[in-house]
Amino acid sequence: MIRLLVTGGTFDKEYDEIGGTLFFKDTHVEEMLRLGRSRLDVAVETVMLIDSLQMTAADRARVAERCRECAETQIVVTHGTDTMVETAAALAAGVPGKTIVLTGAMVPYAFGSSDGLFNLGSALSFAQTLPPGVYIAMNGRHFAWDRVRKNKEAGIFEEI
Amino acid sequence: MIRLLVTGGTFDKEYDEIGGTLFFKDTHVEEMLRLGRSRLDVAVETVMLIDSLQMTAADRARVAERCRECAETQIVVTHGTDTMVETAAALAAGVPGKTIVLTGAMVPYAFGSSDGLFNLGSALSFAQTLPPGVYIAMNGRHFAWDRVRKNKEAGIFEEI
């Protein structure tokens, strides 16, 4: 079984047609798993639904705690891309012996042209096959938590 | 680098609005890689664009030949689901020493509710991490070529 921890990020943002702004309502992960005809045994848990620029050290500690406490050793964390690397470092420091894969999206899943479904398929696959450790799965690739940065100008993740 | 061999299947079918039927025009794989913001080095090659029920032994030999001849050792093959298992067996017999992952879709990518993008993300990730061998990546899972069947009633792949 795979544990999927939802933390928010662009992945799950929606358009508020009354206010004309982006906001969080619910995670789209279960709908995405249905669309992907997933037959994996995935336990989806919404830990928080926030923009990753607002994520605090306490928030990261809470994600790490959920990673430690859950029975599963294969974990996917959906996360905003802006501070995904910081959270990956916190999880590497705080959660030994599990395969943790963070992923997200550059465009909200609810909008037409999102990379979210591609990334979710990718992250779930890496979580099943990579050895214990903390990774980021974006752009079809996987990166060890301490070998990656987000290139904010290009909107991609790259090896360092 | 990853070699991606296109053979057709539901994945790439389109709706012909003049005739009201489904047909093949071009592969959507490159568009899907752009949508997924893929930064993988993928060489896309259309070997054929056919319904997998029409795939002959000669067609399978041609796919196997392309797998053997290409320089890459990580290969993804997009394929119709109906005879994906037969082609997997042919590749297992004919292509030693490479990681080959077959994938497809239950619904054409061009239609709204396709599993194609999820499966493509999944297959590319398995191709990067699984040891040499022939696999099918569908429903978020990976199956060894000789341990899988398509359950045609349920429209899913399952272990045997």
Add this chain to the structure above:
Amino acid sequence: MIRLLVTGGTFDKEYDEIGGTLFFKDTHVEEMLRLGRSRLDVAVETVMLIDSLQMTAADRARVAERCRECAETQIVVTHGTDTMVETAAALAAGVPGKTIVLTGAMVPYAFGSSDGLFNLGSALSFAQTLPPGVYIAMNGRHFAWDRVRKNKEAGIFEEI
């Protein structure tokens, strides 16, 4: 109030992912009205769900009967494009004194690139503003029932 009679056609076709064919399940008209944020008072009634090539004289008589019997004088009929002109003629002969607008789609609404939502918005608007008579609303235009043909090669409706 507007009466909306559903008869099927490409408009409402869906993809059967088990059989790989196109079929009818339910009409999408109510979902489309929600998507269009319609605040019109529309009574949706599914008269039949068939391919218009299979529509018989008895089927056309039934549609005409529903047009006559309903209280509304503004009626939209969703219909396959192949025999839309024949049904329009049957309605012109059998339903006096009402504004009846037939519309359809070249691509199923359930697929990404459908003209259905555009045509539905158009047909509902023509039904509110055209004088009594029978019309076809396709390609953004409206045609009197006896001044139109489907150009099957180009997939468009044109004046005769």
Add this chain to the structure above:
Amino acid sequence: MIRLLVTGGTFDKEYDEIGGTLFFKDTHVEEMLRLGRSRLDVAVETVMLIDSLQMTAADRARVAERCRECAETQIVVTHGTDTMVETAAALAAGVPGKTIVLTGAMVPYAFGSSDGLFNLGSALSFAQTLPPGVYIAMNGRHFAWDRVRKNKEAGIFEEI
């Protein structure tokens, strides 16, 4: 021929995946006309691409001027919903003898669940059939410019 004046609004907003914000790039109207298989003779002209909350009296005068100057007597104006009624009043005061229909969208066309295509089909149809005057076409309905308000809480237009 119909003149279609683009002014921006939610209709044409896009998601900037680098900044995570909404912005204007180009109008989607031509793509929408293609999707709707429109065979209308429509002259599309981008007058401005702005949020309607930022529209000034000078901007409105410019739209009115373009309405007066163009040869066409049937005009559709795409516009943000927040100040659509103000612009309608300015056009009613400044452009005699033409049928002008303002429309917009509650959700950007580029996002999946937009009412834009429905509204565009509706507005173009009303422009062909309503007598000279200035109207708003939203929610499947048409309103005379001085008989309508936007209900900002419900996100709909209603008669006054």
